[in-house]
Amino acid sequence: xxxxxxxxxxxLPVFAHAGExxxxxxxxxxxxxxxxxxxxxxxxxxxxESLASSHAELAEDLRREVREQMNKGKSDQEIIDxxxxxxxxxxxxxxxxxxxxxxxxFGPFVxxxxxxxxxxxxxxxxxxxxxxxxxxxxxxQRAAALLNEExxx
Amino acid sequence: xxxFILPLVIFLVxxxxxxxxxxxxxxxxxxxxxDKPAPVFNLVELEDPSKSFTPADxxxxxxxxxxxxxxxxxxxxxxxxxxxxxxQNIVPIVGLDxxxxxxxxxxxxxxxxxxxxxxxxxxxxxIGIDYGVTGxxxxxxxxxxxxxxxxxxxxxxxxxLREKILPLVAELQKK
Numbered sequence: 001x002x003x004x005x006x007x008x009x010x011x012l013p014v015f016a017h018a019g020e021x022x023x024x025x026x027x028x029x030x031x032x033x034x035x036x037x038x039x040x041x042x043x044x045x046x047x048x049e050s051l052a053s054s055h056a057e058l059a060e061d062l063r064r065e066v067r068e069q070m071n072k073g074k075s076d077q078e079i080i081d082x083x084x085x086x087x088x089x090x091x092x093x094x095x096x097x098x099x100x101x102x103x104x105x106f107g108p109f110v111x112x113x114x115x116x117x118x119x120x121x122x123x124x125x126x127x128x129x130x131x132x133x134x135x136x137x138x139x140x141q142r143a144a145a146l147l148n149e150e151x152x153x
Numbered sequence: 154x155x156x157f158i159l160p161l162v163i164f165l166v167x168x169x170x171x172x173x174x175x176x177x178x179x180x181x182x183x184x185x186x187x188d189k190p191a192p193v194f195n196l197v198e199l200e201d202p203s204k205s206f207t208p209a210d211x212x213x214x215x216x217x218x219x220x221x222x223x224x225x226x227x228x229x230x231x232x233x234x235x236x237x238x239x240x241q242n243i244v245p246i247v248g249l250d251x252x253x254x255x256x257x258x259x260x261x262x263x264x265x266x267x268x269x270x271x272x273x274x275x276x277x278x279x280i281g282i283d284y285g286v287t288g289x290x291x292x293x294x295x296x297x298x299x300x301x302x303x304x305x306x307x308x309x310x311x312x313x314l315r316e317k318i319l320p321l322v323a324e325l326q327k328k
Contacts, residue, residue, distance in 0.1 A: 044182070044287040045287060045288060047179060057252070057278075058278075058286070058287065058288065061277075061278050061279075061281075061282060062282065065279075065282060084185070085185060086185070086282060086283065086284070086285040087182070087185070087285050087287075088182060088183055088184065088185040088285070090182045090183070
């Protein structure tokens with residue numbers, strides 16, 4: 001009896017499959033193109049998910065919209081423009097280069113350069129101090145004292 | 154001395170930015186609609202499906218365009234404020250019932266009161282997308298020429314009604 005039960009439980013996963021994702025279009029090529037585009041777009045509801053992977057209702061509606069526009073023969077760029085006109089640049093995962101995004105694009109490089117510059121000057125300063133203190137005053141005194149000792153003998 | 158002060162200053166600046174960032178609302182995405190004409194649509198009314206409404210009908214008036222739904226919890230939060238506005242007759246409110254069932258919306262309005270001049274019915278949420286909706290409620294202030302002047306994401310609160318929406322409406326009505 002126990003064995004039978006275990007066997008039954010082992011069989012359970014076979015029947016426990018999840019429902020199909022419901023908005024697969026009839027046309028797999030178009031669907032692939034839609035997902036490819038939607039992966040670079042942000043879901044406006046769950047902001048850190050892409051439009052392709054989000055299960056939010058709005059994301060479903062937007063995927064439907066993208067799919068329909070593709071069916072109408074619109075290009076990817078036209079669809080992106082359509083979404084940006086409604087949701088702003090925020091919908092793009094790759095922010096466009098604009099006057100107010102310059103800091104975003106080049107800020108890290110500015111920081112990198114600043115860091116490299118600071119490192120360069122620090123190292124140069126240290127080399128100078130190392131060169132100067134080849135013989136410290138105390139060492140010199142000790143050397144002189146030793147030499148004097150020698151002389152006094 | 155600068156050895157200690159410089160890192161401290163850098164740390165304080167960073168901490169300042171992070172602290173400011175904590176207080177920002179990530180839902181408040183800058184809307185590309187501000188100072189642009191309200192997107193055109195023509196939808197049937199919720200109350201009377203034989204009639205339809207288009208934003209051009211409101212030309213010459215300052216009005217609020219409020220997107221809501223009977224299933225939306227935070228819409229209930231702003232509802233008393235909208236009722237108050239309607240009672241004082243300050244500015245007409247046109248509602249858009251977003252992705253809803255007609256019967257649900259009608260019974261809700263009958264129960265909690267109806268602040269709207271009229272409602273349009275957007276069962277599939279397409280006009281919502283045209284208005285860049287990310288979730289209901291959202292409220293637009295639209296001027297006499299049909300230009301969007303302000304967008305409120307999330308429920309209207311007494312504070313932003315007092316500080317932003319009402320002063321803006323008064324200013325636009327004078328023009």
